[in-house]
Amino acid sequence: MALAENLTPAKPDPAGLLAWYDRHRRRLPWRAGPGERADPYRVWLSEIMLQQTTVVAAGPYFLKFLDRFPDVRALAAAPLDDVLRLWAGLGYYARARNLHACAKAVVERHGGMFPDSEDALLDLPGIGAYTAAAISAIAFDRRATVVDGNVERVVTRLYAIEDELPRAKAIIKKYAEPLTPSNRPGDFAQAMMDLGATICTPKKPACTLCPWIDPCEARKLGLQETFPRKAAKAERPSRTGVAFFVRRADGAVLLRRRPEKGLLGGMVELPGSEWATKFDGDAAMLKAPLKASWCSKGSVTHVFTHFALELRVFAAAVPITTAAPAGCWWSDEVDEEALPNVMRKAVEAGRA
DNA sequence: CACTCGTGGTG
DNA sequence: TCACCAAGAGT
Incomplete structure (x- = not known):
């Protein structure tokens, strides 16, 4: 044998x-x-x-x-x-x-x-x-x-x-x-x-x-x-953006839906700025969904496959009579929405 | 073919 | 801490 x-x-x-x-x-x-x-x-x-x-x-x-x-x-x-x-x-x-x-x-x-x-x-x-x-x-x-x-x-x-x-x-x-x-x-x-x-x-x-x-x-x-041999990996760039957490007096939160194609396609998010490699803070604040007195809630970080994100969160409280801006809606149960994890982090920061 | 596309665990 | 990786697919 x-x-x-x-x-x-x-x-x-x-x-x-x-x-x-x-x-x-x-x-x-x-x-x-x-x-x-x-x-x-x-x-x-x-x-x-x-x-x-x-x-x-x-x-x-x-x-x-x-x-x-x-x-x-x-x-x-x-x-x-x-x-x-x-x-x-x-x-x-x-x-x-x-x-x-x-x-x-x-x-x-x-x-x-x-x-x-x-x-x-x-x-x-x-x-x-x-x-x-x-x-x-x-x-x-x-x-x-x-x-x-x-x-x-x-x-x-x-x-x-x-x-x-x-x-x-x-x-x-x-x-x-x-x-x-x-x-x-x-x-x-x-x-x-x-x-x-x-x-x-x-x-x-x-x-x-x-x-x-x-x-x-x-x-x-x-x-x-x-083994296995692998081709050299590209390095991961970083991007920065702003997200706005708007809470109505009755507790409802302002949300919007992302486009069906692309990153987080079709999922729900907080309104906010673009996520830019070259971040312009003043320009980003102009993307606020409505006029309010914004309070900085710090930032959350999230690592995607091909870039790392720093999302700066700003919060504001508005009266119950406030109308939802175009493309947005009020959600009474934000926790039940189709929120990707990066947005769950942002919501948590906005509430704090 | 090269790039995009999430998130969490691990060494 | 951070790079790697996990029963890959679509473009």
């Missing part, structure tokens, strides 16, 4: 990974138990939420959505604003719009049943290469190869792939594809991602616990932590 291993270089064995998965399978809110049939609606809902989002962050939102919208028809029939409100705080708000559009498309184009092929899934809003493969494999147990951040790390280490991300994506797929077994492809997809999430981690991977330690080229070189 030892002789055979010496003569034949170790190759990553799908069955070995599946055996590891069976021993270490994690219980996740959206994951079917052993032997249970997966619900495509739940698989899809979880995969959308998990795009660039941690399991811990997505979990409560998944349960909220499942409770409010038990199936794809319920979600498709809901007003978009209900979906945005429930999504508020999770980030990447285009996902919420696409989620709603996708639910409607599944009802209208597929009679309320999710398609099982990658090609048909790719035609739906919010579903890209990764999610199409994930739904096909996990919900329908069809042979499809998922490549997410975990798989990229596992595969680039297994084969010591020197090409830099994101250019290496196609190469990684070529290496990952032949690993995918015909037997239990859905479990295999989840096993690859679990391996990356729990063993083959970005820093200090637990190689001694890895079922694929033998065939791992990066480990043989002692360079496992240096």
Whole structure:
């Protein structure tokens, strides 16, 4: 046996990974138990939420959505604003719009049943290469190869792939594809991602616990932590803006809705200035929604993916007879609105 | 292809 | 503290 291993270089064995998965399978809110049939609606809902989002962050939102919208028809029939409100705080708000559009498309184009092929899934809003493969494999147990951040790390280490991300994506797929077994492809997809999430981690991977330690080229070189190679990162600029917290005598707060496209698209915000790289404080104060005696409430900071924001908050109290300016409205329950987290911070500062 | 698009946890 | 990163998609 030892002789055979010496003569034949170790190759990553799908069955070995599946055996590891069976021993270490994690219980996740959206994951079917052993032997249970997966619900495509739940698989899809979880995969959308998990795009660039941690399991811990997505979990409560998944349960909220499942409770409010038990199936794809319920979600498709809901007003978009209900979906945005429930999504508020999770980030990447285009996902919420696409989620709603996708639910409607599944009802209208597929009679309320999710398609099982990658090609048909790719035609739906919010579903890209990764999610199409994930739904096909996990919900329908069809042979499809998922490549997410975990798989990229596992595969680039297994084969010591020197090409830099994101250019290496196609190469990684070529290496990952032949690993995918015909037997239990859905479990295999989840096993690859679990391996990356729990063993083959970005820093200090637990190689001694890895079922694929033998065939791992990066480990043989002692360079496992240096994969995947990545292109140099651009530095993050900072922007500054002003937000106005206006409270009417009865407690109502002045709000407005952001444009549907772009940053925080379709979400609710405090009225305010532009967020400028070159900030002009006097010009920003001219953007006040109405005439009032403004009181500085300091500033809140928030870090977005590609810039950091300092938002200077000013507050004022106005009489109950005050009319809402154009494009704004009074909200009695600001906490129930579709406020992104940066605006929750601003509201909190305005109240203080 | 390069850029946009949130937020929170972690080392 | 801060850079990195997390089951990526759309343009």
